Amino acid sequence: MPKQKYAKNGEAAAAYECSKRTCKWQGTTDQKAEKYNGYGITEHVCPKCGNNSFYGLLNPVT
Numbered sequence: 001m002p003k004q005k006y007a008k009n010g011e012a013a014a015a016y017e018c019s020k021r022t023c024k025w026q027g028t029t030d031q032k033a034e035k036y037n038g039y040g041i042t043e044h045v046c047p048k049c050g051n052n053s054f055y056g057l058l059n060p061v062t
């Protein structure tokens with residue numbers, strides 16, 4: 001059986017992968033860039049492409 005790579009809903013993610021297939025940046029929450037959206041909320045975005053959605057990875061990025 002192939003090893004599960006992505007965290008499912010409710011599972012703790014050790015790291016994140018940018019959901020943009022052309023980007024695939026991987027890193028931890030600390031390594032994400034922060035972007036102020038203008039409504040009192042700062043969101044985490046990919047430092048490489050600026051995308052704001054990520055997949056959770058079960059294993060830390062080495």
Ligand SMILES: [Zn+2]
Binds near residue numbers: 024
């Ligand atoms: Zn990205």
